[in-house]
Amino acid sequence: MQLTTIGLDADDTLWHNERFFTLTQSRFAELLADHAEAEHLSERLLAAEHRNVGRYGFGIKGFVLSMIETAVEVTEGRVPGSVIGQIIAAGQEMLAHPIELLDGVQATVEALADKHRLVLITKGDLLDQERKLAQSGLGELFDAVEIVSHKTPDAYARVFARHGDGAAHALMAGNSMASDVVAPLNAGAWGVFVPHGLEWALERAPTPEGHPRFRRISTLADLPALIDDIESS
Structure with a gap:
């Protein structure tokens, strides 16, 4: 053969790649700790990622958009702009992380x-x-x-x-x-x-x-x- x-x-x-997603997801859970339990938030985020793969594809940008979507959902539209800003900043850090x-x-x-x-x-x-x-x-x-x-x-x-x-x-x-x-x-x-x-x-x-x-x-x-x-x- x-x-x-x-x-x-x-x-x-x-x-290395997935560990940066895991660390960012932990930070995401901290930001929304007043609105959802970490396990429930993780389930909601995974569901959003599954829905959005066909729209945004795979990668950090789609992950960030899914986090923002999940934040809006679990807060019923009341997520502060400062939290959205921190989610975006976390995504930018992922994109800049050395290989x-x-x-x-x-x-x-x-x-x-x-x-x-x-x-x-x-x-x-x-x-x-x-x-x-x-x-x-x-x-x-x-x-x-x-x-x-x-x-x-x-x-x-x-x-x-x-x-x-x-x-x-x-x-x-x-x-x-x-x-x-x-x-x-x-x-x-x-x-x-x-x-x-x-x-x-x-x-x-x-x-x-x-x-x-x-x-x-x-x-x-x-x-x-x-x-x-x-x-x-």
Whole structure:
């Protein structure tokens, strides 16, 4: 089995991301503590994010708009302007936060780039994702960068056809079971789960145990050896 294209997720696969959302959501709960319990507020915010993904897409800007919408809802329109200002400021801080690579990522991406066509496949706000990639120092190691609205099987099929020999000869690795594993598997590629620890509820999906092209590794550093095993089998 010859793999010609390796796809890698970005957020929480190459660099830290979800923890900044978690910290901001904790701050959001503090701001609205007089109006809603933290657990109830979290449920309302998640519902707003789910509704708004189709409108705003994935990323920080949609998250901020969902927080504002939730604040208006739980206060029945009485949320102070100062609170809205603090929510916006929190989002701006997230957008300005420096990139922190996960342990071992630099060496692993370099090793993969030596042997395979490497494609970064991510979703979210175009400007923010471009900023993160530029700051990461990894940009030159990728043969292509694909920033998509949604990681669907059709999207993967198009990407792997454009940057290789199709999904049958491609592998995708990332921390999202839904977007980085199940979707590429359904496109005919290999799907490798690299757990991060923090997981956004909207990215959860049943583990495809028993699927012949599903694999799980502990860290991204294990990926080159896994690829060698796949190609030698």
